[in-house]
Amino acid sequence: MSELLQGFETVLQPEYLLLALLGAVLGTAVGVLPGLGPAVTISLLLPVTFALGDPVGAFILFGGIFYGGMYGGSTTSILLNVPGETASVVTTIDGHQMALRGRGGAALMTAAIGSFIAGTVATLALALVARPLVDVAIGFGPVDYLALMLLALALVSALGGHPLKSAAMVILGLMLSTVGIDFQTGQERFTFGSLRLGDGIDFVIAAIGLFAISEVLISMTRKQEDTSHLIAAGKIHMTAEEWRRSAAPWVRGSIIGFIVGVLPGAGASVAAFISYGIEKIVSPFRHEMGKGAIEGVAGPEAANNASAGGSMLPLLVLGIPGSATTAVMLAAFQGYGVTTGPLLFQENGDLVWAIIASLFLGNVMLVLLNLPLISMWVQLLKVPPSLLNPMIVVISGVGVYSLNRSSWDLLLLVLLGLLGLVLRRNGFPLAPLILGLILGSGIETQLRRALIGSDGDWGVLLSSPVATTVMALAAILLFAPILLGRLGRRVTEDSEAQSGDDIKEIS
Amino acid sequence: MTGAAVESEPSADRNRGDVAAAAVCIALGVAYGVAALQLPKGVHGQLGPGSFPFLLAVALVLVGALMLVPRFSRGLARSIETEEGDDVVDGAVAPRALEVAVLALVMLGYVILWPFAGMALSALLVFAVSTYLRRDQLVVNAVVTLLFTFSIIAVFELGLGIRLPGFSLLPGGLQ
Numbered sequence: 001m002s003e004l005l006q007g008f009e010t011v012l013q014p015e016y017l018l019l020a021l022l023g024a025v026l027g028t029a030v031g032v033l034p035g036l037g038p039a040v041t042i043s044l045l046l047p048v049t050f051a052l053g054d055p056v057g058a059f060i061l062f063g064g065i066f067y068g069g070m071y072g073g074s075t076t077s078i079l080l081n082v083p084g085e086t087a088s089v090v091t092t093i094d095g096h097q098m099a100l101r102g103r104g105g106a107a108l109m110t111a112a113i114g115s116f117i118a119g120t121v122a123t124l125a126l127a128l129v130a131r132p133l134v135d136v137a138i139g140f141g142p143v144d145y146l147a148l149m150l151l152a153l154a155l156v157s158a159l160g161g162h163p164l165k166s167a168a169m170v171i172l173g174l175m176l177s178t179v180g181i182d183f184q185t186g187q188e189r190f191t192f193g194s195l196r197l198g199d200g201i202d203f204v205i206a207a208i209g210l211f212a213i214s215e216v217l218i219s220m221t222r223k224q225e226d227t228s229h230l231i232a233a234g235k236i237h238m239t240a241e242e243w244r245r246s247a248a249p250w251v252r253g254s255i256i257g258f259i260v261g262v263l264p265g266a267g268a269s270v271a272a273f274i275s276y277g278i279e280k281i282v283s284p285f286r287h288e289m290g291k292g293a294i295e296g297v298a299g300p301e302a303a304n305n306a307s308a309g310g311s312m313l314p315l316l317v318l319g320i321p322g323s324a325t326t327a328v329m330l331a332a333f334q335g336y337g338v339t340t341g342p343l344l345f346q347e348n349g350d351l352v353w354a355i356i357a358s359l360f361l362g363n364v365m366l367v368l369l370n371l372p373l374i375s376m377w378v379q380l381l382k383v384p385p386s387l388l389n390p391m392i393v394v395i396s397g398v399g400v401y402s403l404n405r406s407s408w409d410l411l412l413l414v415l416l417g418l419l420g421l422v423l424r425r426n427g428f429p430l431a432p433l434i435l436g437l438i439l440g441s442g443i444e445t446q447l448r449r450a451l452i453g454s455d456g457d458w459g460v461l462l463s464s465p466v467a468t469t470v471m472a473l474a475a476i477l478l479f480a481p482i483l484l485g486r487l488g489r490r491v492t493e494d495s496e497a498q499s500g501d502d503i504k505e506i507s
Numbered sequence: 508m509t510g511a512a513v514e515s516e517p518s519a520d521r522n523r524g525d526v527a528a529a530a531v532c533i534a535l536g537v538a539y540g541v542a543a544l545q546l547p548k549g550v551h552g553q554l555g556p557g558s559f560p561f562l563l564a565v566a567l568v569l570v571g572a573l574m575l576v577p578r579f580s581r582g583l584a585r586s587i588e589t590e591e592g593d594d595v596v597d598g599a600v601a602p603r604a605l606e607v608a609v610l611a612l613v614m615l616g617y618v619i620l621w622p623f624a625g626m627a628l629s630a631l632l633v634f635a636v637s638t639y640l641r642r643d644q645l646v647v648n649a650v651v652t653l654l655f656t657f658s659i660i661a662v663f664e665l666g667l668g669i670r671l672p673g674f675s676l677l678p679g680g681l682q
Contacts, residue, residue, distance in 0.1 A: 048662075051669065164574050168532050171567045175539055175560070182556035189546060189556055190539075213614070220637050221606045387648045390634040393617065394626060394656050402669045407622055414614040421607065426528055444559045456552030 004127055007353030011361055016060050020358050023061040024365040027068015031088075032076055032377045033388070038069035039324040039431075040215060043207035044392070046332055047399035055336040056351055060358040062332065064366075066325055067119055067359065070268060070305045071366045074111040075377050078104055078297070087268030087304035090276045094289065094296025101292050105236040110246045110294055111301040112370045118254040118302035119363040122309025125258050126316075127356050130345070133317045137342040142449035143460060145318075147467035147474070149443050152320050154474035155263060156432045163478070166432045169423070173436020174443065176201050183441070184448065196408045203331040204403060205413050206437055208396045210430050211324070213417025216389045218424060236371055246298040249279055253302025260303070261310020263322065268304040275303035309359065316340060316352055320439070324431040327438045525574055532571030540564030609636070622672040630656045 010016065030041045042062050049058035073088035078095035091111065098107040140148075157167040179190045180200030191197040238246070253275045260271035279299040280289050289296050314320045319340035321327040333340050338348055345352055370377070400413045420430055454460030462468045543564055549555025613636045620629040634652045638645055663669045 051663075164570055165528065167570045168528070168567060168574075171563055171570065172535075174563050175567070178560050178563070185547070185556050187546060187556040189560065190542060216633075216637075217607075217610045217614070220610060384648060386634065386638040387651055389637040390630045390652045391655050393633045394630045394659050397617070397621065397626065397629075398659055398663050398671060401671060402663060405669070407618070407672065410618045410621065411615075414618050417614060418611050421610070425607070426524060428528070444554075447559065448554045451554055452552055454552070 003353045007357030010354040011357045019061045023064020027065035028072035031069040031072020040211040042328045059355045064362040078107045090272045090300045097292030106238045110298045114250045114298045114302035115305040116367040118306035121254040122258045122306040123359040134342045142446040143467040146446040147470035151474040169432040170436040173433040174440040177440020209413045209416025210420040214420025217421045219385045249295045249299035250302045253299040254306045257303035257306025258310040261307030268307040271303040271307035272300035275299040529571045529574035536567035627656045
C-alpha cells in the first residue's frame with residue numbers, strides 16, 4: 001500500500017497531472033473517432049515521448065489514452081449506432097435502442113459510471129494481485145516463459161475473427177521478428193544483403209505503418225459515416241429504477257472484464273461480448289435485451305474497461321502483452337531500456353506504481369470529462385477524413401523519421417502501411433501480427449535457453465508443471481472458437497438483426 | 508436472379524479469397540523455409556540461426572494447407588473481433604484495386620517528395636488525394652492541413668531539436 005501511495009505522490013505532480021489529463025482527452029477523442037484506437041495513438045506518440053525522455057510521464061499519458069479509448073467508444077455506439085472501438089460493438093445493440101427511445105442520456109451515463117467503477121475495480125485488483133504474482137513469477141524458468149508466450153499467441157489466434165488467418169498473422173509476425181542479425185551468432189538473416197535491415201524491423205515503425213498508415217489508406221476509400229441520424233443525447237440522467245438495474249451488471253462486468261483482460265489475446269471485445277451473453281442469461285430483464293435494456297449497456301461497458309486494467313497485469317508482471325495496445329506499450333518499455341517482468345517491480349518500482357496510480361487518477365478524470373462534455377465529443381465526428389488523414393500521415397512521418405533520422409524508415413513505413421492495407425482488405429487481422437513481431441525474439445531466446453539447459457532434449461518443454469499446464473491450456477484454447485462460436489454468432493446475429501431494424505426505422 | 512443466387516456470389520468470392528490466402532501462405536512458407544535451410548541449423552543442444560525460422564516456415568505451410576480445407580476455413584470463422592481487430596470481419600474493407608494502386612503511388616510519392624520539397628508540400632499531396640477521393644471541401648481543410656503541418660514541424664524542430672529533411676525552421680533553412 002505504501003508503494004501505491006508513493007505512486008500517487010509521483011503522479012500528483014503538476015506536469016504528470018497535465019499528462020494524465022492530456023491522455024484522457026486524447027483517449028476519449030480516439031475512442032469517439034471510428035477507426036482510430038489506443039494502439040494507433042500510442043504508437044504515433046512513441047517517437048515524441050522517446051524524444052522527451054521521461055518514461056513516467058510517457059506511461060501516465062499512455063494509461064490515460066488506453067482507458068480513455070474505452071470510455072469514448074460508447075458515445076458513438078449509443079448515439080450513432082457506430083462503434084468508435086470494436087470493444088463497443090456490443091453496446092450498439094441496446095445502447096442505440098435506448099437512444100431511439102429518448103434514453104440516450106441514461107445509456108451514456110450508465111456506460112460512463114460503469115466504466116469508472118470497472119476501471120477502479122480493475123486497477124485495485126491489479127495493485128493487489130501484482131505483488132503476489134511477481135513472487136510466483138520470479139521462480140519461472142525459460143520453459144515457463146516460453147509456454148506463457150505461446151499461450152498468448154494461441155489465444156490471439158483462437159479468439160481472432162478467423163482463427164486460421166489469425167494464426168497465419170502470428171507466424172508472419174514471428175517471421176518478421178527474425179529479420180536482422182541473429183543476436184546469438186551474429187549471422188545475418190533475411191536481410192538480402194541490406195545493411196539497413198541488419199537491425200531488424202523496428203517495432204514502432206511496424207506498428208505505425210500497419211495500424212495508422214493502413215487506416216489512412218482505408219479511410220481514403222471509405223464513405224464517411226453518415227452523422228445525419230445522430231440522436232441527441234438528451235438530459236444526462238438516470239432514474240432510480242435505472243440505477244438499480246445497472247448496479248449488478250456493473251459488478252458482473254467488472255469481474256468478467258478483469259479476468260478476461262488478464263488472459264492474453266482475449267481483450268476488451270471478448271470481455272464485452274461475454275458480459276452481454278451473461279446478462280442475457282442472468283438478468284431478470286433478459287426479455288428486454290436487444291430492445292433497449294440498460295443491462296445490455298452497463299455490463300459490456302464495465303467489462304471492456306475492466307479488461308484494460310486486467311491486460312496490464314501480464315504486461316507488467318510477466319512482460320507478456322496480450323493485445324495490440326499492450327504490445328505497443330511493451331515496445332515503449334523496451335524503447336526506454338526498461339525490462340518488464342517480475343524484476344520490473346524491484347528495479348523500477350517507482351515507475352510501476354506511478355503507472356498504477358495514474359490509472360486510478362485517469363479514471364476519475366475520464367468520468368469528470370465524459371459526462372458533461374458528451375456533446376463536445378460528438379462534434380469530433382464532423383471532422384472530415386480528408387483533414388484527419390494528412391494529419392495522421394504527417395505525425396506518422398515525422399515520428400518515424402525522428403527515430404533514426406532515416407528516409408529509409410519512411411519507405412519502410414509506407415511499405416508496411418500498404419502491407420497492412422492488403423492484409424486488412426483480405427480479412428487478415430493485424431493485432432496477431434504485431435504480437436508475433438514483439439514476442440518473436442523472446443520466444444526464440446527462451447526456446448534456445450531451454451534447449452541449451454537440457455542439452456537438446458525437446459522433452460524439456462514439458463518438464464515443468466507450469467509449462468505443461470499452460471501448453472495444454474494453449475492446445476485446448478486453439479479449439480475454443482468452436483465452443484465460443486455459438487455465443488459469438490448469437491450476439492452477432494442479434495446485432496445484425498438490430499441494425500436491420502434501425503435501418504428500417506430510419507428509412 | 509434468385510435470392511439464393513445473389514447470396515452465393517459473396518460466398519464464392521470468399522472461397523476464392525480463402526484459396527488465394529492459403530496459396531500465399533504456402534508459397535511464403537516454402538520460400539521462407541528454403542531461405543532458412545541456407546542458414547546454419549546449429550549443433551546438438553544449440554539452435555542455430557536457421558532452426559527457429561524453419562519451424563515457422565513449417566507452421567505457416569501447415570496453416571496454409573488447413574485453410575484449403577473448407578471445414579476448417581469456414582467452420583472456424585466467426586465474427587467476434589479481437590481487441591484491436593477492427594479489421595477482422597471479412598469483406599468489411601474492400602477498396603478497389605485501382606484505388607489501392609493510386610494510394611500506393613501517392614504514399615510512395617509522399618516519401619520521395621518529402622526530402623526535396625519538405626513535409627508541408629508532401630502533406631498537401633496526401634491531402635489533395637484524400638479530398639479528391641472523399642469529395643470533401645477543399646480550401647478550409649487545405650489551410651488547416653498546412654497550419655497543422657507547420658505546428659508539427661515547430662514541435663519537432665524547435666521543441667525537440669530534431670531537424671527534419673526539406674524545409675527547416677532551424678538555422679540553415681532549406682537543406
